[in-house]
Amino acid sequence: xxxxxxxxxxxxxxxxxxxxxxxxxxxxxxxxxxxxxxxxxxxxxxxxxxxxxxxxxxxxxxxxxxxxxxxxxxxxxxxxxxxxxxxxxxxxxxxxxxxxxxxxxxxxxxxxxxxxxxxxxxxxxxxxxxxxxxxxxxxxxxxxxxxxxxxxxxxxxxxxxxxxxxxxxxxxxxxxxxxxxxxxxxxxxxxxxxxxxxxxxxxxxxxxxxxxxxxxxxxxxxxxxxxxxxxxxxxxxxxxxxxxxxxxxxxxx
Numbered sequence: 001x002x003x004x005x006x007x008x009x010x011x012x013x014x015x016x017x018x019x020x021x022x023x024x025x026x027x028x029x030x031x032x033x034x035x036x037x038x039x040x041x042x043x044x045x046x047x048x049x050x051x052x053x054x055x056x057x058x059x060x061x062x063x064x065x066x067x068x069x070x071x072x073x074x075x076x077x078x079x080x081x082x083x084x085x086x087x088x089x090x091x092x093x094x095x096x097x098x099x100x101x102x103x104x105x106x107x108x109x110x111x112x113x114x115x116x117x118x119x120x121x122x123x124x125x126x127x128x129x130x131x132x133x134x135x136x137x138x139x140x141x142x143x144x145x146x147x148x149x150x151x152x153x154x155x156x157x158x159x160x161x162x163x164x165x166x167x168x169x170x171x172x173x174x175x176x177x178x179x180x181x182x183x184x185x186x187x188x189x190x191x192x193x194x195x196x197x198x199x200x201x202x203x204x205x206x207x208x209x210x211x212x213x214x215x216x217x218x219x220x221x222x223x224x225x226x227x228x229x230x231x232x233x234x235x236x237x238x239x240x241x242x243x244x245x246x247x248x249x250x251x252x253x
Contacts, residue, residue, distance in 0.1 A: 024050075028060065037064045055085035059094075066098055072216040074098045076192040079219065079250050086123060102217035108235040122177045127185060130178035137171035140164075189222040191232070191247040198247075200240035204229035211240045222249065 028043030044061045062077035078095035085091065125133065144164035151157045196216050201208040204226045214220070214234070223239065224231040230244045 025057070032060065032064055032067075035067075037067045040064045053084070055081040055088060055091070058084070059088070059091050062091075062094065062098070066094065071098055071101045072192060072194050075102070075217045075219070076194075076248055076250070079190065079192060083250060084126075086126060099217070103215040104218045106218065106235050122180050122184075125177070125181075127178045127181035130174050130181060134171050134174040134178060137167045137174060141167040141171060190250045191220050191222050191230075192250065193218045193220065193242075193247050195246035198242050200232070200238075200242055201229075202240060204231070204241040208241070212238060220247065222247075 024043050024047050028040045028047070031037075031043060032040040041061060041064045044057050044064065047057050058077045058081035062074045062081060065071075065077060066074035075095065075098045078091055078098060081091045082088065082095070122130075141164050144160045144167060148157050148160040148164060151160060193214055193216055198214050199210050200212050200214060202211050203209075218234070220232040220234055220242075222230050223233050225244065226241075228244055229241045230247065231239065231241050232247070233239045
């Protein structure tokens with residue numbers, strides 16, 4: 001009896017939270033459409049505070065900050081949206097608009113043809129999506145193998161066997177791609193610079209030599225950290241140390 005009540009209250013709580021988040025999202029959208037961007041930001045932030053993280057919320061936050069001309073914040077939230085939905089062309093387009101308003105123009109290091117191919121193929125889906133695809137394919141494999149086992153027709157047996165082998169083969173590929181995507185995701189610690197101007201040092205202390213300067217909105221990759229300093233790497237390969245309060249990590253879900 002108590003177990004059933006606990007399940008009921010758990011489901012009720014989930015439904016209540018979902019309804020509340022939907023209401024906040026609608027209110028935020030209404031505020032945005034009315035040009036009340038700060039109010040919209042407050043509503044979207046409340047959704048995040050409730051633990052509801054989605055590409056749509058981050059994308060709309062990026063749009064709201066962009067309308068307020070807060071470029072670093074808009075880039076930050078567009079990038080977070082892309083982490084959850086890497087192939088969203090709308091997010092990519094708006095991100096490019098925001099990036100065009102930053103001061104720094106940083107060239108990316110050239111990639112080999114093999115590296116480009118690897119990223120273009122594995123990057124079609126997130127590692128979670130590759131994993132879900134693998135699960136779906138293994139279910140299809142089992143169903144087709146059962147059909148092969150019980151089928152009376154030789155034609156049906158042949159095609160169900162071929163289909164099951166094909167599903168298993170693609171399933172293995174999806175698992176490999178999920179592993180690659182997961183490894184790449186763990187290896188990278190992207191962040192956005194929030195300080196208007198940051199002096200990047202050769203060592204993790206304020207008295208060390210300045211190696212270069214970057215500005216708000218620039219995307220970096222965090223390689224290491226020591227006390228209040230982070231070692232960063234730019235897209236062009238330059239590295240140096242920055243105070244950690246001058247940037248925000250993107251994977252802080």
